[in-house]
Each structure stands twice: as structure tokens, then as C-alpha cells.
Amino acid sequence: MADREYDRPTYTSDFIKSDTDKAVFLGDVVIDNMMTAMIALGAEVWSNRRRMKVLESLLEEKGVTNAMVEAYMPSEEQSAEWMADRDAFVKRTFGVLAREGDLKMSSDWQNSDP
Secondary structure (H helix, E strand, O other): OOOOOOOOOOOOOOOOOOOHHHEEOOOOHHHHHHHHHHHHHHHHHHHHHHHHHHHHHHHHHHOOOHHHHHHOOOOHHHHHHHHHHHHHHHHHHHHHHHOOOOEEOOOOOOOOOO
């Protein structure tokens, strides 16, 4: 049933970038930044935990012990790659803390004087 093709019209449109990266939803840009960072960090932690559970299960089946993992020393190339991954992670999770929100999202935003 999933292989059927339909000749019906679709109603999609191109992505329109909004200015929500400049918006303030919780009354203060610092609170917004903290909440966004917490959500990003939570998503990162959970996805990594789930992946780790899969990897640990596979490794256990193949005979790789926890002691072997703890004793592993990465090569210089791996260390450089891991540092780049770490930097991307920090930017993805905490980079929003440097955001300057200047568009108030409140009931009186239309009535405020410029």
C-alpha cells in the first residue's frame, strides 16, 4: 500500500526565513537564550545517550570491554577532529547565549514608540 503513487496536487511552498532569531518571547533575551541553549543541550544529550546505548550493545556482542574503551588513546588526527566536533557542539548548544534579541514579542509591541 505504501508503494502507491498519487496524482493529487500538493500544497507546498518554499521555506521563508523568519526573524525569530531576533525575537524575544519570554520577556528577556537572556531568558530566551538560556531556554534555547537548554533545549539544544537536552536534544544533544539524549541523542548521544541513545547512540551510546546502541554502540555499547554492539560492542558487547563483539567482545569489546569497558576497560578497552577506557584505555583507548586517539591519534593526533582523531584528536583534531574531535576538537572540531567539540567546538561545533559548543556553538550549537551555547552559541545562542551571545544572541542579541531586539524584537519584543509581546501584546504591546505594535503600540510601542520607535
